[in-house]
Amino acid sequence: MNLSRLVYYSQRNPSERLDTNDLIATCKRNNARAGITGMLHYNGDHFLQVLEGGRAEVSAIYHRIARDTRHSNIILISCNDVRERMFPTWAMGLHEGMDGRTEGIFLRYFATAEVNPETISSDSLLDVLQDISAEMG
Numbered sequence: 084m085n086l087s088r089l090v091y092y093s094q095r096n097p098s099e100r101l102d103t104n105d106l107i108a109t110c111k112r113n114n115a116r117a118g119i120t121g122m123l124h125y126n127g128d129h130f131l132q133v134l135e136g137g138r139a140e141v142s143a144i145y146h147r148i149a150r151d152t153r154h155s156n157i158i159l160i161s162c163n164d165v166r167e168r169m170f171p172t173w174a175m176g177l178h179e180g181m182d183g184r185t186e187g188i189f190l191r192y193f194a195t196a197e198v199n200p201e202t203i204s205s206d207s208l209l210d211v212l213q214d215i216s217a218e219m220g
């Protein structure tokens with residue numbers, strides 16, 4: 084079965100209640116069942132998520148997530164066939180906040196820590212997420 088990896092960026096909807104503990108518990112439960120792995124970075128305003136797994140499963144979860152009213156302005160950054168998972172041990176890792184270390188990781192790959200989802204390179208974004216997950220242990 085083919086593996087796919089999808090990356091998107093979205094904006095938190097401030098008028099909807101968001102409990103990230105609840106959200107990540109749901110992610111872990113559903114994703115483990117569907118063989119989905121990945122990483123979710125939430126800086127307080129925006130989400131950056133990578134989903135990897137079977138093509139049909141990634142597609143199905145992405146469409147479900149895209150309908151979630153807790154976020155909007157979803158920008159699909161990339162969706163590709165891949166040979167290997169980048170986050171094989173994370174049913175979904177959550178990284179929250181933008182502290183100095185995280186900003187330092189963004190600055191390793193980008194000129195500024197501001198992400199412009201319309202122009203940003205998906206590969207550099209994946210590098211950032213991989214470094215963030217490595218720091219999470």
Ligand SMILES: Cc1cc2nc3c(=O)[nH]c(=O)nc-3n(C[C@H](O)[C@H](O)[C@H](O)COP(=O)(O)O)c2cc1C
Nearest residue numbers: 109110113114130132144147148149151153154175
């Ligand atoms: C930013 C964001 C990321 C999400 N990521 C996932 C995910 O990786 N897996 C998942 O099952 N649900 C995810 N969700 C939640 C789904 O939109 C949906 O609420 C959930 O899958 C419903 O699961 P349930 O029927 O088990 O309650 C995410 C929601 C948001 C706002």
